[in-house]
Amino acid sequence: MAHRILIVDDEGHIREVIRVALKKAGMDVIEARDGEEALSRFAADRPDLIVLDIGMPEFDGLDVCREVRKTSDVPILFLSARDEEIDRILGLEIGGDDYVTKPFSPRELVARVNVILRRLAPRNGEAKAGPAALSQGGLLIDPEQHLASFAGAPLKLTAIEFGILRAFLTRPTSVFNREQLMRAAYQLNIQVSDRTIDSHIRNIRAKLAAQNCENVIETIHGVGFKLGRCETEA
Numbered sequence: 001m002a003h004r005i006l007i008v009d010d011e012g013h014i015r016e017v018i019r020v021a022l023k024k025a026g027m028d029v030i031e032a033r034d035g036e037e038a039l040s041r042f043a044a045d046r047p048d049l050i051v052l053d054i055g056m057p058e059f060d061g062l063d064v065c066r067e068v069r070k071t072s073d074v075p076i077l078f079l080s081a082r083d084e085e086i087d088r089i090l091g092l093e094i095g096g097d098d099y100v101t102k103p104f105s106p107r108e109l110v111a112r113v114n115v116i117l118r119r120l121a122p123r124n125g126e127a128k129a130g131p132a133a134l135s136q137g138g139l140l141i142d143p144e145q146h147l148a149s150f151a152g153a154p155l156k157l158t159a160i161e162f163g164i165l166r167a168f169l170t171r172p173t174s175v176f177n178r179e180q181l182m183r184a185a186y187q188l189n190i191q192v193s194d195r196t197i198d199s200h201i202r203n204i205r206a207k208l209a210a211q212n213c214e215n216v217i218e219t220i221h222g223v224g225f226k227l228g229r230c231e232t233e234a
Contacts, residue, residue: 002026002027002028003027003028003048003049003117004027004028004029004030004045004046004047004048005022005027005028005029005030005047005048005049005050005051005113006030006031006032006038006041006042006045006047006049006050006051007019007022007029007030007031007032007051008031008032008033008034008035008037008038008050008051008052008053008056008061008064009033009051009053009056009079010033010034010053010056010057011053012033014053014079014102015031015033017106018051018106018109019031020106021106021107021109021110022110022113024110025110025113025114027113030045030047034056034057034058034059035056035058035059035060035061035063035064036059038050038052038064039064039067039068042068042072042074047074048074048075048117048120049074049075049076049077049113049116049117050064050068050074050075050076050077051077051079051109051113052064052065052076052077052078052079052096053078053079053080054078054079054080054082054091055080055081055082061078061079061080061091062090062091062094065078065091065094065095065096066094066095068095069094069095073095073156073157073158075097075116075117075119075120075158075159076095076096076097076158077096077097077098077099077100077109077112077113077116078091078092078096078098078099078100079100079101079102079104080099080100080101080102081101081102082101092196092199092200092203093199093202093203093206095158096158097116097158097159097160098112098115098116098160099196100112116159116160119146119159119160119162119163120146120159134166134169134170135169136169136172136227136229136230137213137229137230137231138150138151138152138211138213138230138231138232139165139169139208139213139216139230141162141165141166141169143166146162148162148165150208150211150213150230151211151213151232153211155207155208155211156207157204157207158200158203160185160200161200161203161204161207163184163185164181164184164185164197164200164201164204165204166184167180167181167184167185168217168225168226168227169227172227173226173227174226175220175223175224175225175226176224176225176226177223177224178197178198178224180224181197181201181224181225182197185197185200201217201225204216204217205217208230211232212232212233213230213231213232213233214233215228215229215230215231215233216228216230
């Protein structure tokens with residue numbers, strides 16, 4: 001079954017470029033011209049992924065993301081005409097999975113969409129033999145079902161956050177630099193900034209801190225990151 005993608009952008013020609021590229025890649029496309037229409041289409045059509053412009057008038061993409069995240073962990077790929085670091089970090093920290101700056105290559109956008117959807121394939125695909133669950137301390141992830149929990153409580157992770165934690169849990173004693181984490185999380189040869197990885201790490205820490213775990217990922221200064229004890233703080 002083809003993936004259903006919701007494109008949200010107030011510029012018609014941008015929607016057209018994305019629509020043509022995604023349809024050529026075999027995906028079904030739904031469109032919205034503003035934030036309010038986006039929420040309406042999201043509720044009615046339940047897309048597998050949202051391509052969401054940040055810079056729309058009135059109800060912008062960040063507002064849409066906040067509303068969607070109240071009820072759903074559907075993947076969100078942000079679009080923006082601005083390449084300012086604060087926009088990228090804010091977009092990722094409120095629940096975005098990735099970020100593409102305008103003007104963009106339609107081929108790269110499709111590649112990024114495919115990376116995110118591939119992360120969801122074990123959860124949505126047919127049942128089959130897959131990797132065993134991975135755990136450390138109270139943290140557990142099931143790669144086959146794309147589920148994560150801490151101390152028995154479910155964790156709502158984006159596809160990229162899930163990929164980063166899976167990399168750590170696969171090699172729990174290893175130190176990863178940012179390039180290694182990029183490859184583990186994005187798989188394809190896609191370039192993202194160090195700050196983007198830092199934002200995902202910050203997001204993971206915040207979600208675990210909400211479960212009283214302050215030691216999920218350790219920073220090894222000058223090198224990178226490694227998995228922590230993943231235990232509840234006394």
